[in-house]
Amino acid sequence: MVRFSLVALFLSATVFATTARAQGPIVGDVEGGEFRAFPLAVPDTRLAPSSQDKKGDAELFSQVMRGDLDMSGAFQLLDKKSFIDTDGLDGAEVRFEDWRNAAAQGLVKTRLTLQGSDYLIDLFIYEVASGKQLVKKTLTMPSADVRSAGHAAADEVFRAFTGEPGVFRTRIAVVKKVQGEKHVFTMDIDGDNVRQVTKGGGLNLLPAWSPDGRAIVFTSYRYDNPDLFEIGSSGGEPKPLSRRPGLNTGGRVSPDGGRIAVTLSQDGNSELYLLDRTGNVLKRLTNQWGIDTSPSWSPDGKQVAFVSSRSGHPDLFMLEVDSGATKRLTFKGTYNQTPAFSPRGTLIAFTARDERNVFDIFTLNVATGEIKRVTQGQGNNEEPSFSPNGRLLVFTTTRNKAKQLVISTVDGTKQTVLPSLGEHTSPAWGPFPR
Amino acid sequence: MSATNLSVSPRAAAITLGQRQSRLLNIALVISVVAHVMLFGAWMLWPTSTKTAVNLDEAIIKTRLVKLGKPRDEKLLPRLPTSPPPPPRPDDKPMPTVEPPKTPDTKPDPKAETKPSAADILDKFKTDAERPKDLSDLIKDRLGEPTDEGRADGDKDGSAIDGEVTASYFARVQARIQNSMEVSSVLTDEERIRLRAVLCVKIAEDGSLSDITVKTSGSQIYDADVRAAAGRASPVPAPPPPARRQAGEGVCFNACPKSCR
Numbered sequence: 001m002v003r004f005s006l007v008a009l010f011l012s013a014t015v016f017a018t019t020a021r022a023q024g025p026i027v028g029d030v031e032g033g034e035f036r037a038f039p040l041a042v043p044d045t046r047l048a049p050s051s052q053d054k055k056g057d058a059e060l061f062s063q064v065m066r067g068d069l070d071m072s073g074a075f076q077l078l079d080k081k082s083f084i085d086t087d088g089l090d091g092a093e094v095r096f097e098d099w100r101n102a103a104a105q106g107l108v109k110t111r112l113t114l115q116g117s118d119y120l121i122d123l124f125i126y127e128v129a130s131g132k133q134l135v136k137k138t139l140t141m142p143s144a145d146v147r148s149a150g151h152a153a154a155d156e157v158f159r160a161f162t163g164e165p166g167v168f169r170t171r172i173a174v175v176k177k178v179q180g181e182k183h184v185f186t187m188d189i190d191g192d193n194v195r196q197v198t199k200g201g202g203l204n205l206l207p208a209w210s211p212d213g214r215a216i217v218f219t220s221y222r223y224d225n226p227d228l229f230e231i232g233s234s235g236g237e238p239k240p241l242s243r244r245p246g247l248n249t250g251g252r253v254s255p256d257g258g259r260i261a262v263t264l265s266q267d268g269n270s271e272l273y274l275l276d277r278t279g280n281v282l283k284r285l286t287n288q289w290g291i292d293t294s295p296s297w298s299p300d301g302k303q304v305a306f307v308s309s310r311s312g313h314p315d316l317f318m319l320e321v322d323s324g325a326t327k328r329l330t331f332k333g334t335y336n337q338t339p340a341f342s343p344r345g346t347l348i349a350f351t352a353r354d355e356r357n358v359f360d361i362f363t364l365n366v367a368t369g370e371i372k373r374v375t376q377g378q379g380n381n382e383e384p385s386f387s388p389n390g391r392l393l394v395f396t397t398t399r400n401k402a403k404q405l406v407i408s409t410v411d412g413t414k415q416t417v418l419p420s421l422g423e424h425t426s427p428a429w430g431p432f433p434r
Numbered sequence: 435m436s437a438t439n440l441s442v443s444p445r446a447a448a449i450t451l452g453q454r455q456s457r458l459l460n461i462a463l464v465i466s467v468v469a470h471v472m473l474f475g476a477w478m479l480w481p482t483s484t485k486t487a488v489n490l491d492e493a494i495i496k497t498r499l500v501k502l503g504k505p506r507d508e509k510l511l512p513r514l515p516t517s518p519p520p521p522p523r524p525d526d527k528p529m530p531t532v533e534p535p536k537t538p539d540t541k542p543d544p545k546a547e548t549k550p551s552a553a554d555i556l557d558k559f560k561t562d563a564e565r566p567k568d569l570s571d572l573i574k575d576r577l578g579e580p581t582d583e584g585r586a587d588g589d590k591d592g593s594a595i596d597g598e599v600t601a602s603y604f605a606r607v608q609a610r611i612q613n614s615m616e617v618s619s620v621l622t623d624e625e626r627i628r629l630r631a632v633l634c635v636k637i638a639e640d641g642s643l644s645d646i647t648v649k650t651s652g653s654q655i656y657d658a659d660v661r662a663a664a665g666r667a668s669p670v671p672a673p674p675p676p677a678r679r680q681a682g683e684g685v686c687f688n689a690c691p692k693s694c695r
């Protein structure tokens with residue numbers, strides 16, 4: 001026994017010494033590197049033996065989930081032709097060597113089982129290199145809403161690999177032209193499941209979500225003046241918030257949900273005001289000779305980015321709500337407008353007209369003032385709005401002539417034009433569903 | 435007789451004169467033909483025997499288009515490059531250069547300025563990898579022949595140039611791995627700042643990497659990125675003799691998604 005222990009000790013020491021030798025001194029730092037999408041294999045959804053007649057639903061489910069993950073820009077979805085999906089779904093049944101050979105780093109396997117009026121969605125998510133199972137869970141979704149099930153599964157996949165919540169079940173409010181009128185609609189982030197929110201009133205413009213996603217603030221000409229209204233996000237009767245003389249536009253609800261920053265021109269000049277949720281003026285925020293408009297709240301609710309012409313042309317400014325201290329943010333370009341604060345508070349996306357008189361999307365780093373271009377050479381791109389996790393932008397584009405919506409990564413490396421009919425303006429990305 | 439000889443009949447005189455004139459005419463004719471042939475020949479040959487006045491293959495007006503050196507107005511919005519710049523080759527990374535050893539007691543030697551740097555030595559080794567003797571020669575150029583006592587201005591622990599060459603070599607390996615690095619975009623902003631892995635490799639004499647190990651950063655995804663980068667970077671440049679022992683025993687690199695500082 002003693003002899004065995006000595007041999008074991010000797011072997012351990014030898015292995016330790018070898019390992020230590022293999023470690024060696026640190027001779028340099030490998031820093032940075034090109035960020036690239038994460039190679040992810042998402043084979044077709046399988047059907048439980050009892051649900052073999054639901055092939056169409058399984059295909060739609062896979063298509064929605066894959067479309068979401070691709071649109072996120074975080075993943076590079078491997079071509080289904082590049083792998084053969086004949087192994088099992090769970091743990092030891094998965095042949096990770098096959099998936100490594102297909103150059104996958106992540107693997108998502110799903111199975112649908114119809115149970116009454118619901119689908120049970122078995123979700124298996126793996127990190128291929130280590131063979132580690134990141135997620136194994138079953139989602140229950142109404143069988144009548146397969147698309148929502150696909151979005152929900154995509155959210156789970158996104159969270160499994162990034163640790164951040166996905167935005168695939170959020171909705172986007174947008175203004176669409178319908179039979180000579182303009183109305184507020186909401187849609188899924190892939191442009192599907194479009195629902196009309198406002199009815200009547202002629203022109204209904206500039207929608208903005210309340211932080212809980214239950215209400216939308218918008219401007220309407222239903223009384224022949226641009227007045228501010230609030231409406232439930234599913235529709236209903238609009239409630240007037242501000243019907244003061246002149247402009248009542250660009251209302252934005254504060255992150256705490258208690259205040260609304262808005263542009264009023266009741267005193268002759270367009271200025272920013274703070275209203276409570278019933279429309280009473282709490283405070284006048286600006287008092288300058290130029291036009292002040294397009295407020296956007298910082299995520300902590302302490303600052304408002306806005307557009308002012310006080311410098312001679314439209315530029316972005318930042319206002320401390322409590323103190324009223326204002327500073328200019330943009331010094332490049334001559335036409336900067338429609339600021340949108342990132343939910344992370346680090347960036348402001350905005351529209352700027354460059355020297356070729358084309359509108360494009362840019363981001364401004366709040367801390368450093370650095371401006372980066374998101375779009376270039378693809379028609380006019382305007383009115384950005386951040387996704388609630390801060391990873392994506394939605395904006396309008398004329399790259400295919402008609403004004404469509406684009407979902408883009410913040411650096412512009414992945415841009416997806418949403419297939420849609422008609423002219424879309426003023427997109428506003430809604431909050432996470434509650 | 436003389437009278438007879440002197441007296442020439444008019445007919446004979448006319449014949450003689452005619453013959454003379456005919457001969458002169460023939461001579462003139464021949465001279466004329468030869469002259470014309472020569473002129474014609476000269477005319478025919480003239481264009482090919484000398485350079486043409488205008489070479490049609492050459493542009494009449496030679497221009498070189500240059501971008502005017504007016505800097506882009508600071509107030510203009512940024513532009514995206516139309517195409518991404520090519521990634522720098524790993525061996526293009528500027529290497530630390532070293533000054534020739536100082537000899538304060540003697541006058542500056544003009545030859546010392548031409549002595550090769552550590553990077554020159556590595557470049558020479560790379561091109562003449564099969565003849566490592568050249569490297570020794572180059573090192574000798576820098577240090578002179580080794581002596582039993584060592585040089586008065588030398589390092590007591592050995593040759594400084596060995597250390598320079600080794601450091602330069604590992605900087606090249608680091609650059610090669612860094613250029614192969616692709617970081618998964620699924621990493622969160624916080625992870626991009628926080629993560630730090632330690633990559634350890636052994637480098638064979640042919641530059642191939644083996645025993646690739648990663649001390650985990652805490653993110654298996656980033657660990658896999660680092661391991662994959664090392665795999666893509668192999669083979670790295672072959673280690674020069676001064677770096678071979680260390681390379682064979684193994685070296686490590688910090689690896690960070692953004693910055694290790």
